[in-house]
Amino acid sequence: MGVFLLVLALVVVLALLGAVHWYVWRRLVRDVTAAGSRSRTIGTAVVVLLPLLSLAALVSSGAGVPFGLQQAVAWPGFLWLAVLLYLVLGLVVGEAVRPVLHRVLDRRAARSAPAPAPAPAPVTVPEAAPAAGGGGGGEAGTGRDAGTVTPGAGTAARFDPSRRLFVSRVVGGSAAAVALGTVGYGTHGVLRGPRVKRVTVPLAKIPRAAHGYRIAVVSDIHLGPILGRAHTQRIVDAINATQPDLIAVVGDLVDGTVENLGPAAEPLARLRARHGSFFVTGNHEYFSGADAWVDHVREIGLHPLRNERVEIAAGFDLAGVDDIAGEREGKGPDFVRALGDRDRTRAAVLLAHQPVVIHDAVRHGVDLQLSGHTHGGQLWPGNYLAELANPTVAGLERYGDTQLYVSRGAGAWGPPVRVGAPSDITLVELASKQA
Structure with a gap:
């Protein structure tokens, strides 16, 4: 049953995907090129x-697939x-614009058209002489008189195909320009590196x-x-510049194996914080060999927390749980092991990749x-889909006596593009109510 689904x-x-690409082909290729032309091909x-x-x-x-080939196909x-995504959104908006453009162009064409010439006078066709022995009338045996003919009568205006082509090119070109501009800007934001946000969190x-x-x-x-x-390296430089007391790497570090991406992760060894750097798994680690x-990451100086807890000298407990994707391998989060026997008079800060475990966090204080x-x-508009699957999509929210902070992340999965959701590193500053 599972395989069938x-x-x-x-x-x-x-x-x-096939239907979407057919729609794109129809609007951006078929409607704007001539049949059999090189452009259409x-x-x-x-x-x-x-x-x-x-x-x-x-x-x-x-x-x-060999990593070099992965890199070759990944960018395009x-x-x-x-x-x-943005091309289809632009073309769909264009469907509403098309009839408006057609009406505007039709009215402009009507105003600029020359005034019609006066209708010529009717031409009378003389009666034919009756043939010998025949009946009288305009047509033999019909009894009808000859009529009149008015040149040009009944001619109807026809739609100009050049205007249809013009509208298709304007709408299609505008959608393509908006899509490429949006993706270009979003790609620049990712490759530039994340910005640092600062959030103050009071804890009783x-x-x-x-x-x-x-x-x-x-x-x-x-x-x-x-x-x-x-x-x-950009991320390491940005974090070290904040001079943090502790660094938390909260999952989804990689999309690939240690063999292929180990060198890319090596700059993490240069992270600097007074109380060290800690790491918990995300779901993508379980796709990549958790x-x-x-x-x-342990070899390069980070401290993995796999359903574990450490006491931070500043006066609180730091715990970390494995991601729920690990349940497929018989692992996953174990809140009892990480938090079950602790002193609840001390504050507890939990590192957990997915926000959906917040209710377990609440139960464990x-x-x-x-x-x-x-x-x-x-x-965008992926944030609306993310809201359906997560209690909090970004930022700080409270659930009972527990506060949840969700970072937007420092990278990007799939397309190296962000639109409406800039990447971030967050400096969380704890505030004591006793201060």
Whole structure:
């Protein structure tokens, strides 16, 4: 049954992609080029090739394709998915614009058309002389008189096909320009690196000595065939510049194996914080070999928290749980192990990749949960979908006595593009109510 549903879902997705690309081809190729022209041939080839590259980019990592080939298909394949999203949105808006443009052009054509010439006088056709022995009349045997003919009578205006072509090119060109501009801006934001946000979180149990304690929170770095070592170095530089007391890497560090991405993660060894750097797994680690990555981050100086807790000298407990994706491997979060026997008079800060575990955190008396996973939606209007699957998409919210902070993440999954959800590193400053 599970295999059947998987195959059915795959068929539905492929059918949807096929329909979307047919729509794009119709509006951007067929409607704006002549049949049999070189432009139509090239446009058709591009619309066929790009989705194939996108599929290759999506499956190449899991299929064990050589990393160089993954990198070759990732840029065009993933960027096309982002362009396709905004291209379709632009073309759909254009459907409402088309009839308006047609009416405007029709009225302008009507105003600029020359005034019609006066109708010529009717021409009378004389009666034919009756043939010998025949009946009288205009037509033999009909008894009808000859009529009159008015040249041009009954002529109707016809739609100008050149105006249809003009409207198609204006709408299609505008949609393409908006899509490319949006994706270009969103790509620049990712490659530039995340900006640092500062958030103050008051905690009742934090002692006076811990007032102003700074935790640098970074999630969803997503090292892979597109974002590599330079991306990691930008993040490390930005975190170290904040001079944090503690660094929390909250999952989804990678999209690939240690063999391929180990060198890209090496700059993390240069993270500097008074009380160290800590790491918890995200769902993407379980797609990439979680145990191998836990060992690797430990080797470069991070402290993995796998359903564990440590006491921070400033006066609170720091706990971390494995991501729920680990349940498929018989692992996953264990809140009892991480938090069950602690002193609840001390504040507890929990690192958990996915916000959905907030209700477990509330039950175990956590004061602050730090999460990522959502990317803030990454590509508008994806934030509306993210809201359906997560209690909080971005920012700080309260659930009972527990506060939840969700970072938008420092990287991007799939397309290296963010629209309406800029990447961030967050400096969380704890505030004591005793201060």
